[in-house]
Amino acid sequence: MKISYLGHSAVFITASNGESLLFDPFTKIGYEMCPIFPTVCSISHNHYDHNYIDGAIGAKAIVYDKKAVVGAFIIQSFKSFHDEEKGKLRGENFIKKVTVDGISICHMGDFGENPDNFDFSPIKEVDLLFIPVGGNYTIDAKNAFKCIQKINPKFIIPIHYKTEKSKIDIALIDEFLSLFDKEDISHANSTVDFNDLKTKITVMQIKED
Numbered sequence: 286m287k288i289s290y291l292g293h294s295a296v297f298i299t300a301s302n303g304e305s306l307l308f309d310p311f312t313k314i315g316y317e318m319c320p321i322f323p324t325v326c327s328i329s330h331n332h333y334d335h336n337y338i339d340g341a342i343g344a345k346a347i348v349y350d351k352k353a354v355v356g357a358f359i360i361q362s363f364k365s366f367h368d369e370e371k372g373k374l375r376g377e378n379f380i381k382k383v384t385v386d387g388i389s390i391c392h393m394g395d396f397g398e399n400p401d402n403f404d405f406s407p408i409k410e411v412d413l414l415f416i417p418v419g420g421n422y423t424i425d426a427k428n429a430f431k432c433i434q435k436i437n438p439k440f441i442i443p444i445h446y447k448t449e450k451s452k453i454d455i456a457l458i459d460e461f462l463s464l465f466d467k468e469d470i471s472h473a474n475s476t477v478d479f480n481d482l483k484t485k486i487t488v489m490q491i492k493e494d
Contacts, residue, residue, distance in 0.1 A: 286386045288413075289476040290489035291318045293451065294335055294444045296392065296415055297492075300357040300385050308381065308392045308415070310340035315452035319494045325355040329394025330367060330378045334453065350379050359384040363407055367422070368397040375422065380408060388412045388479055391438065395423045395445065400431040413479065414438035417445030419455030426461035440482045442489060458488065 289297040294309040295318055307323035311334040318340050326341035328349045338347055346355045353360045361382045367375035375397065383390045389411040396417060408414075414436060417423035423445055424432065433441060446458040462470055469485040475492035 286388055286479045287476055288442070288479060288489075289492050290442070290444075291321065292316065292448065292491040293453070294329070294392075294394065294415070294417065295340075296442075296444065297321055297323065298358075298383070298385065298390065302357050304356040304358070306355075306358050306360075306383065306385070307341050307344070309335040309394060310337040311335060312337040312340060316450040319492055325353075325358055325360070327360060327381050327383070327392065328379075329381065329392065330376060332375075332395070335395065348381075350377075357385050361407070365394075365396050365403060366398050367395050369399050382408050382411065386479075391415065391436070393417060393432070396432070397423045400424065400428050400435060405432070405435045408436055410437050410439075412439045413482075414441045415444050416441060418443045418458060418461040419446035419453075421455050422453075423455075425456065426464060429461055430464045440479075440484075441486050443486065448491065462486070462488070 287299040293311045296308040298306045304324040307326045322342045323344050325346045326344040328336045362379040365378050366372040367378045378394045381392045390413045391408045391411040392415040418429040447455050471484040472488045475490045
């Protein structure tokens with residue numbers, strides 16, 4: 286299984302059989318995604334920086350709030366909230382757990398709840414966790430760290446943080462990384478093979494045209 290980071294919360298997964306899944310495509314955040322052609326597109330919630338389905342060129346299926354089996358991908362959706370006031374500020378968010386090639390993946394979308402009030406049991410001990418760390422619209426670095434303690438994933442790729450081109454009002458990744466030992470952090474190109482992940486945290490470059 287290969288992983289490509291397209292920026293913000295957009296992640297592209299390619300299964301061993303060539304089928305692919307796109308998480309949370311975006312538009313108008315200061316830059317645009319590179320062209321991508323997924324088999325299936327998974328949307329965590331209906332905000333423009335997560336639901337740009339026109340960016341999922343030729344996708345055979347769009348999965349929002351339900352369970353689905355599309356080719357190599359088994360997708361489960363778990364309702365959460367985008368804020369600490371049970372969705373009153375920013376609505377619902379659907380965490381996605383995906384199984385592909387025998388690997389369990391969790392993409393948390395714009396999870397914004399207090400981690401102490403959420404039941405993480407359906408996603409505990411996944412192999413790979415994509416988690417927002419930029420705060421403001423989602424959990425911040427400290428609450429992301431708390432989520433990680435509760436989920437106990439094997440590997441983590443942080444998403445939804447401020448980058449050089451991004452215009453979204455969220456924090457840089459630095460505070461999040463400061464919560465971990467340096468030997469637990471590595472940096473990778475925009476595409477990696479799951480089997481090449483070695484450290485607890487992998488910070489990926491953004492895939493461009």
